[in-house]
Amino acid sequence: MNQPSFQQGPGEKAASTEQGAGAMRCGLIAIVGRPNVGKSTLLNALVGQKISITSRKAQTTRHRITGIRSVGDTQYVFVDTPGFQTKHLSALNKSLNKAVVGTVGDVDLVLFVVEAGNFSLKDAQVLSLFEGRLPTILVANKLDVLHRRSELAPWLKSMQERHDFAEFVPISAKNPKDVAHLLDVCRPYLPEQDWWYAEDELTDKSERFLASEIIREKLFRLTGDELPYTSTVLIDTFTEEPGKTANRMVRIAASIVVERDSHKAMVIGERGERLKRIGTEARQELEKLLDAKVFIELWVKVRSGWSDDASRLRAYGYE
Numbered sequence: 138m139n140q141p142s143f144q145q146g147p148g149e150k151a152a153s154t155e156q157g158a159g160a161m162r163c164g165l166i167a168i169v170g171r172p173n174v175g176k177s178t179l180l181n182a183l184v185g186q187k188i189s190i191t192s193r194k195a196q197t198t199r200h201r202i203t204g205i206r207s208v209g210d211t212q213y214v215f216v217d218t219p220g221f222q223t224k225h226l227s228a229l230n231k232s233l234n235k236a237v238v239g240t241v242g243d244v245d246l247v248l249f250v251v252e253a254g255n256f257s258l259k260d261a262q263v264l265s266l267f268e269g270r271l272p273t274i275l276v277a278n279k280l281d282v283l284h285r286r287s288e289l290a291p292w293l294k295s296m297q298e299r300h301d302f303a304e305f306v307p308i309s310a311k312n313p314k315d316v317a318h319l320l321d322v323c324r325p326y327l328p329e330q331d332w333w334y335a336e337d338e339l340t341d342k343s344e345r346f347l348a349s350e351i352i353r354e355k356l357f358r359l360t361g362d363e364l365p366y367t368s369t370v371l372i373d374t375f376t377e378e379p380g381k382t383a384n385r386m387v388r389i390a391a392s393i394v395v396e397r398d399s400h401k402a403m404v405i406g407e408r409g410e411r412l413k414r415i416g417t418e419a420r421q422e423l424e425k426l427l428d429a430k431v432f433i434e435l436w437v438k439v440r441s442g443w444s445d446d447a448s449r450l451r452a453y454g455y456e
């Protein structure tokens with residue numbers, strides 16, 4: 138195994154055996170890691186800001202957001218996974234874990250994201266899911282908040298001993314140069330083949346799904362760590378109405394499903410302030426994303442114990 142470096146392995150090989158100039162590359166990349174290491178931030182940065190959803194293909198697997206980035210001759214198709222859950226093993230968590238394994242199984246490359254200088258038991262648990270099966274790049278994120286830079290090299294070395302990583306890429310997902318570098322490092326791992334998507338496509342998720350993910354993201358961000366991960370968002374109706382002007386108009390009714398009355402109160406907040414903010418922030422983001430005027434109606438429902446009930450899970454769209 139080589140010394141940890143920013144560029145090694147297939148990166149070098151591809152440079153020296155470069156034939157077939159002009160060949161297109163396209164492949165699937167899974168972004169994997171324990172909660173809060175920066176996977177979503179990284180995905181957004183990798184995919185870039187230009188949002189245009191041109192495909193309305195329905196997707197059945199709830200946990201596969203694919204962001205697409207096309208640069209030069211290469212199309213990177215990213216698969217995000219839900220935060221890998223290790224706290225409780227309820228039926229829901231088992232199903233989520235299965236989704237992680239399912240996602241990782243059919244990709245060309247895994248980006249295993251950790252916090253630079255940090256490797257906990259939870260990171261190890263995630264890593265053990267795809268041990269040795271696929272080329273895996275260690276993305277040591279949040280480099281900007283690493284206090285002692287001198288400890289990075291010994292830490293990378295210890296990571297190298299832990300797993301046969303294909304590359305080691307210390308980055309800050311918030312630094313565009315680092316993100317561009319990571320794309321370059323990923324490129325040689327993607328097979329030479331035609332692109333699957335049009336150049337301007339960023340995601341093949343249905344808009345309905347995106348709406349639920351965005352509301353969910355606001356829900357968890359605005360409730361902090363207080364709200365259990367078992368809470369979910371269901372889109373009750375998603376209707377497009379003919380607008381009076383040329384603009385699209387989308388009306389969304391969604392239910393936030395929580396397990397307890399106390400969680401419901403937490404989501405609603407004092408005088409409904411928090412729920413209002415979740416709705417407002419989700420609406421603003423969706424208006425940009427869908428290029429439409431958006432109306433959102435949010436309800437909070439209590440479904441006690443739903444995350445442990447396998448048949449209910451199926452009804453909610455989990456496997």
Ligand SMILES: Nc1nc2c(ncn2[C@@H]2O[C@H](COP(=O)(O)OP(=O)(O)OP(=O)(O)O)[C@@H](O)[C@H]2O)c(=O)[nH]1
Pocket residue numbers: 170171172173174175176177178179219220221278279280281282308309310311312
């Ligand atoms: N300083 C710094 N903060 C970062 C960086 N990347 C992500 N963060 C922050 O880390 C927090 C978690 O980031 P997320 O992208 O939500 O993490 P995640 O891995 O998707 O989390 P889950 O959805 O819980 O699995 C957020 O507050 C981000 O702003 C980074 O490079 N530097």
